[in-house]
Amino acid sequence: MDASTTTYGDDYEVLLARCGVEHDAAAAEQQPDRTLFACGRLADAKRIFATRGWDVLPQGRRGQAILRWAADHAFLASPANPMRSVRNWSRKWAPWCIGAEFEDLLDYVKTSNKRWSHDDSAIVFGITVADRQSFRLRFFGACDDPTYEIRLGIKREKAAARARKHRAAHSAGRKGGRPALDLPPEEKRARRLAQEAARKRTARASAKTPSRDINNIRSVTELMRTRPTATYSTIRADAIDLTGIDLRLFGIVGIRVLSGSAVVALWGC
Numbered sequence: 001m002d003a004s005t006t007t008y009g010d011d012y013e014v015l016l017a018r019c020g021v022e023h024d025a026a027a028a029e030q031q032p033d034r035t036l037f038a039c040g041r042l043a044d045a046k047r048i049f050a051t052r053g054w055d056v057l058p059q060g061r062r063g064q065a066i067l068r069w070a071a072d073h074a075f076l077a078s079p080a081n082p083m084r085s086v087r088n089w090s091r092k093w094a095p096w097c098i099g100a101e102f103e104d105l106l107d108y109v110k111t112s113n114k115r116w117s118h119d120d121s122a123i124v125f126g127i128t129v130a131d132r133q134s135f136r137l138r139f140f141g142a143c144d145d146p147t148y149e150i151r152l153g154i155k156r157e158k159a160a161a162r163a164r165k166h167r168a169a170h171s172a173g174r175k176g177g178r179p180a181l182d183l184p185p186e187e188k189r190a191r192r193l194a195q196e197a198a199r200k201r202t203a204r205a206s207a208k209t210p211s212r213d214i215n216n217i218r219s220v221t222e223l224m225r226t227r228p229t230a231t232y233s234t235i236r237a238d239a240i241d242l243t244g245i246d247l248r249l250f251g252i253v254g255i256r257v258l259s260g261s262a263v264v265a266l267w268g269c
Contacts, residue, residue, distance in 0.1 A: 034114075038076035040139035041121055042089075045070065047135055048125055049093075057094045067094050069124045071105055072114040083109075117141065129154070242267045 045066075049055075057063040070093065071086050078085035086109055090097055097105060118141030122132070129142040129150045145151055183191065242255065247268045254268035 034076045035079060037139055038073040041116075042070065042073050042077055044135075044137045044139050045073075045125070047137070048127070051135060056096070059096055063094065065124050067097060067105065068108060068112075069116065069121065071109040072112055072116060075109050076114055119143070119146070 049057075057066055067090065070089055074085040074089040075082040083106065086106065090102065090105060118139065120141075121127075121139070122141040123143045125140070126143060127135075127137065127140050128144045131137070132140055132142050133154070142151065181188075181191075245267075247254065252268065254266070256263055256267075257265035
C-alpha cells in the first residue's frame with residue numbers, strides 16, 4: 001500500500017473503484033482533499049440514483065445541472081486522466097448527451113472552477129436533511145438548512161446519546177456526587193450553617209466594588225485626622241501701626257484686632 005493510500009485509509013481505493021476512476025499516487029498527493037471529496041460525492045450520487053430508480057440521468061434542466069456537477073467531480077476524481085474520466089461518466093449516466101452538447105460539456109469542464117461545497121451539491125440534487133440522514137450521505141450537505149441549525153441540533157442529540165451510553169457503561173450504581181457524611185443531626189446542622197455563611201461571605205465580597213490601591217492616604221482624603229496640621233506665625237499687636245493711613249482709599253471702613261473677645265487694636269472705627 002503506497003503513501004497516498006495510507007493517508008486516507010483502506011476506503012480510498014474502494015471509493016476509486018466504486019467511481020470507476022484510476023488511482024495515480026503522484027497526482028493525488030497534489031490535491032488530496034478535492035480528489036477524496038470528489039470520489040465520495042460520486043459514490044453518494046450513485047446511491048441517490050439507485051434510491052430514485054434512475055438508470056440514466058433525466059433529460060432537461062435538472063439533468064443538465066447534475067451532469068455538469070458530475071463532470072466537475074469526475075474531473076477531480078481522476079488526476080491521472082481527468083478528461084477520460086469525464087467522458088466515461090457521461091457516456092454511462094447521460095447517453096443522450098452527444099454531438100455538440102457533449103463538446104460543450106467538455107469545454108465547460110476545462111474552464112470551470114470546480115468549487116463545490118457539500119451544501120452546493122445538495123442543492124443540485126435537492127437533498128434535504130431527512131434525505132441525508134436516511135440515505136447516510138457523508139459527502140452531501142442539505143438544501144433546507146442554510147444556517148446549520150437542524151444539523152447542529154442532530155449532532156447535539158447524538159453527542160448526548162453517546163454521553164448517556166458512556167455514563168451508563170461506567171456507572172458505579174450509586175448517586176452522583178460525593179457520598180453523604182455520616183454525622184449526627186447536630187453536626188449536620190452546624191456544618192450546613194457554616195457552609196451557608198461561607199457562601200454569603202463570598203457573595204458579599206464579590207458584590208463590593210473593588211478600589212484601587214492607595215499609596216498615600218493623605219493625598220486622597222480630607223479627613224481631619226489625616227490632614228497635615230497647619231502652622232501659623234505669631235505677630236504681636238503692637239508691631240502693627242496703621243496710624244496716618246487713610247483706609248478709605250482702599251475701601252476699608254476700619255480694622256479691629258481681637259484677642260478672644262477683647263479688642264487690642266483699632267484703626268478707623
